[in-house]
Amino acid sequence: MELRHIRYFLAVAEERNVTRAAERLGIGQPPLSQQIHALEDEMGVRLFRRTGHGVVLTEAGEAFAADAKRILHDTRIAVEKAQSAGRGEIGQLNIGFTGSAAFNPVVSKLIRAYRQAYPNVTLTLAEGNTAQLLAYLDERRVDVAFVRLGSQSPAGVQFHHIAIEPMKIVLPATHRLAKKRKIALSDLAEDPFVMLPREASPTLHDVIVGACREAGFEPIAGQQAPQLSSVVNLVAAEFGVSLVPASVCQIRVEGVVYIDALGKPISIRLVLASRIESTPAKTANFLQQASVFAADMS
Incomplete structure (x- = not known):
């Protein structure tokens, strides 16, 4: 039995006339009668009584x-x-993000716009550092991930530009330079730097080290932090100083100040990572919206 047989049967049942049903279906009356007879023979019962x-x-x-x-x-x-x-109008989209990415206005605006455009797609969020999120992407635990990326690109992953974000110096409020509006990074050559481990966030780590070297000194390695929010808290506890993406300034922790750096601008890239292989429609829709938002912010 095929679906067309069911449609034929219901057309005849509703019209109560084989000729009218045939006209409605756009087929000849004899073939329709034959199909109804074949259906009755297959089922072993009479479905219609002729009058x-x-x-x-x-x-x-x-x-x-x-x-x-x-x-x-x-x-x-x-x-x-x-x-x-x-x-891509239904289903589930799993989004990963670093702690600092969550504070970037492009990220929140993009997620909000996607939810409005595709309200029947369920979003799940997973936070981690860059290394963890790229592993989640490879393991299919997330479909896309907002990460900080350097020059290297892992195999099987493509990256979509989101924003270039300036870096800010973060100091303990008790620091000797805390009341300055701008300072030279070289002024911190004698201070320990609170940083994420390089294996957790190679880009952020390399940006900080590279900026210090360009300023003429090797940063003193201080306490390591698991997440950027922890960096700010450790600075507040006077474990040292650090550099953080400007969006992290939204973390209002008592005992820290955020200051601009003099000289050459220090910045870091925020990108959206996805798998290179065939992309499901729901993921493609998110990537498309991301490209629009990134273009608007350029």
Whole structure:
């Protein structure tokens, strides 16, 4: 039995006339009659009783009609769901982000716009450092991830530009330079630097070390922190000084100040990572919106 047989049966049942049903279906009356007879033979019951004015359903036909309508309805719903999934309008999108990325205005605006455009896609969020998020991407635990990326690109991953963010110096409020509006990075040559381990966030680590070297000194390695928010807290506890993306200034911790650096601008890239392989529609839609937002912020 095929779906077309069910459609033929319901058309005849609703029209109560084979000729009118054939016209409605756009087929000839003889072929339609043959299909109805074949369906009755396959089921082993008579579905219609012929009258002088057309046909009426038998008791078996009445019983079959109720389920036949449900079958066609369920089939239509299944097709619509498949089409929606194919357009990326339903499903689940898993998004990873570094602690600092969450503070970048592009990220929050992008996620909000995506939710408004695709309200039936469920979003799940996972926080981690860059190394963790790239591993999550490889393990398919996330579909996309906002990360800080340097010059190296892991195999199988593509990166989409989101923003270039300036870096700020963060000092304990008790620091000798805390009341300055701007300071030279070289003024911190004798201070220990609180940083994330390089294996956790190679880009941020290398940006800080590179900026210090360009300023003429090798940074003194201080306490290591698991996340950028922890960097700020450790600076507040006077473990040292650091450099953080400007968006981190939204973390208002008592006992720290954020200061601009004199000289050559120090910046770091924020990118959106995704797998290179065939991209599901829901992920492609998110990447498309990301490219629009990145262009608007350029």
